[in-house]
Structures are given as structure tokens and as C-alpha cells.
Ligand SMILES: Nc1ncnc2c1ncn2[C@@H]1O[C@H](COP(=O)(O)OP(=O)(O)OP(=O)(O)O)[C@@H](O)[C@H]1O
């Protein structure tokens with residue numbers, strides 16, 4: 001019988017992806033990085049384009065992945081930090097303004113944590129349809145009177161306090177389905193985290209966030225984006241296309257079943273001709289009694305390349321529209337399972353015309369552990385994200401509320417989310 005973990009010290013990150021469900025269990029360390037104790041990963045059967053379409057399958061896949069993680073970690077968990085993605089996710093930048101509360105009769109006031117709470121509340125006041133809720137409110141910067149770019153306004157003198165925040169919203173139904181699946185798997189959701197934010201914590205460096213960086217998580221069903229500049233989040237988006245589309249193209253192009261197309265992609269696929277040698281040949285297994293056929297690897301690149309280009313161009317267009325491309329000093333960091341394909345960095349460099357590196361979560365996972373692969377960026381990133389938030393108080397769901405987006409009661413938590 002495994003011992004149930006002390007919830008203060010143990011974190012379980014659960015990446016509910018379109019192609020795999022990965023659970024990572026880690027122990028928090030005083031003043032250091034959390035230590036990974038174990039992980040579990042199983043194929044995902046109940047999601048499409050990042051959202052749950054089959055509760056039963058997803059609940060049982062979650063249960064299995066967490067069980068594997070518990071077995072390898074030697075501890076049991078009853079709550080998780082779960083990732084959320086899908087095309088229903090939207091983000092918007094907003095500004096709130098309030099007068100700084102004055103002390104007695106002095107002409108200027110001093111910004112208190114209550115002022116920060118009030119100004120973020122004011123910035124949160126956006127029109128939301130009934131079926132959507134706020135998932136994250138991430139402070140970007142504060143402005144005291146006309147002084148911009150302030151990260152820690154508490155204690156500053158002034159009369160007017162402004163806050164620029166990045167607000168992420170999602171469909172209530174999609175978020176609730178994740179919570180329901182976890183519940184059926186015997187797990188409470190401690191918090192829901194937008195997947196690209198978690199992946200960013202898994203693979204980005206502090207310098208990259210300061211200089212300006214685009215994080216691209218190329219998954220199976222979605223491609224997730226997060227843009228950072230001056231250390232804070234500038235834009236987030238989820239595009240409903242990923243590696244599964246490449247697999248389908250291969251299956252159609254080579255008239256082979258999807259399973260075999262996926263295998264061919266993983267073993268021989270490449271996104272750019274520069275990543276392969278000339279005159280490389282591979283054998284495609286025959287279907288329905290047909291003979292196996294020989295084909296050049298370059299032909300496979302001709303099938304994969306255009307689809308990758310299309311998806312990356314969508315990501316670039318999204319960034320152009322958000323006007324964040326001008327502030328990218330550190331280039332693009334590509335992660336997620338798709339980033340493991342040879343030639344991805346080359347093709348991304350051509351489309352974004354900036355340096356591209358492949359990001360894997362190996363700061364927490366040593367290189368030789370399976371979890372150091374790009375596809376585990378979200379699961380490992382959730383651990384870091386959770387640890388950061390748990391360092392500040394009150395990250396748990398308020399009593400009686402089944403909605404993580406409403407956990408914005410404490411200033412410290414907002415600030416720790418990003419600064
Ligand atoms: N070595 C590889 N070469 C090419 N593609 C790969 C490789 N490894 C994984 N992939 C592809 O990466 C995709 C899965 O990536 P990942 O595990 O990050 O997705 P996911 O998190 O399950 O899905 P999503 O985030 O879209 O919901 C699949 O399409 C898979 O074929």
C-alpha cells in the first residue's frame with residue numbers, strides 16, 4: 001500500500017494531451033527545484049484537438065497514467081495540476097486604473113497590496129459570454145502615475161495606479177470536462193493551467209523571457225503559443241492543428257493505415273530536405289495483402305514539409321496579428337512531440353526568419369531520463385508552475401467552488417504567476 005503524499009510537498013502534473021496522457025510526480029524542495037520522483041505515460045484515446053470528447057476513455061487513461069507515475073514514485077496522490085488547451089481558449093490584454101488609496105490627509109498615497117488587488121480586479125472587468133470563464137489573470141506591468149514598467153508596485157508613492165494584465169479565458173464546458181474526468185479517476189483538480197504556460201516553464205530560460213521569445217508547443221492535436229517579453233507574458237493562443245494532421249497526410253499519400261503512417265513518421269519522417277541525406281530509401285509495409293513498396297525519404301519530406309509549413313505559418317500569422325513579433329530578441333523555442341522531428345528547426349527558421357532552438361524540459365529531468373524529451377514539456381512544466389504558485393499562498397480552490405479561475409483572491413499569487 002503506497003503512502004498518500006503530504007499535499008504540501010508533493011506535486012502531480014497531469015498533461016491531458018490529444019495523443020498521450022502524461023503524469024509526473026515531484027517532491028518540492030526547500031529553496032530549490034522540485035525533484036522528480038516518477039512519471040507515467042499512456043496513449044490518449046478520448047481527446048480531439050486538445051479537448052475531451054470521450055469522458056470515459058479519458059478518465060480511465062488518466063487513472064492509468066497516474067497509477068504508473070505513483071508506482072514509479074512510490075507515493076500516491078489524490079490531486080493534480082492539470083493542463084488545459086483547445087481552440088476554445090482565448091486571450092486578451094486589458095488595463096485597469098484606480099486611484100491609490102490615501103493615508104490620512106497626505107496629497108499622495110502609497111500603493112498597498114489592497115490597491116494591487118483592486119487594480120487587477122478593475123483590469124479583469126471584461127465582457128464575457130455566459131459560457132466562458134477567466135482561466136488566468138497574469139499581470140504584465142504596473143504603472144504608478146506615469147512611471148511605466150513597474151513589476152513590484154507595493155510601497156510606491158503615487159495617486160494613480162494602472163495594471164496591464166493578460167487575461168486567458170476558456171469555455172466552461174471544456175474545463176469542466178477535464179475536472180469531471182479527473183474526478184472519475186479519483187483525483188481532485190488543484191488547479192487548471194493553460195498548457196503553453198506550463199510548457200514555457202518546462203523549457204524556457206529566464207534570459208529568453210527577458211529578451212523576448214516565442215514558445216511553440218507542437219503537439220498531436222494542437223499547436224500552442226506563448227510569447228514573453230521583458231519577463232512577462234504578452235500573448236497566448238492555441239491553434240487546432242498538430243502532428244496528427246501530418247500522420248493523416250502520410251496515411252493518405254502512401255495509402256497506408258494511420259498506425260503504420262505514425263510509425264513511418266516517427267522512424268523516418270523529416271520536415272526539411274536539409275535534414276536528410278540524398279538517396280535515402282525506406283520500405284513501406286503493404287496493406288491488404290499488397291506488396292511492400294520502396295520509396296525515397298525525400299518523398300516523405302514532400303508530404304510532411306507543406307503541412308508543417310502550413311501550421312507554422314498559422315502560428316506566425318497569429319503572432320503578426322497580435323503585434324508581438326517585433327519584440328522577439330531570443331527567437332523561437334520549439335517543443336512538444338512534433339519538435340522531435342528532424343528538420344523542424346530548419347523549417348521554422350525559414351518561416352519565422354529568426355533563430356529557432358528545440359526545447360526539452362531537461363532542467364528538471366536529467367538528459368538520460370525519458371521525461372527529458374520535448375513531448376513532456378507540459379507535464380514537467382506543470383511541476384515548475386505549481387511549485388512557483390505554491391510558494392505563494394492560497395493556490396487551492398476556494399471552498400465550495402469548483403472553478404479554478406476564481407482563485408485570484410491573493411495578490412501574491414498573481415505576482416508569482418509571472419514575476
Ligand atoms: N520523433 C518524432 N518525430 C515526429 N513526430 C513525433 C515524434 N515524436 C512525437 N511526434 C509527434 O508528436 C505528436 C505528439 O506530441 P505531444 O505528445 O506533444 O502531443 P499531445 O500533448 O498529446 O497533444 P496536444 O498537446 O496537441 O493535445 C504526435 O503527432 C507524434 O506523432
Ligand SMILES: [Mg+2]
Pocket residue numbers: 015017018195217219220336378
Ligand atoms: Mg501537448
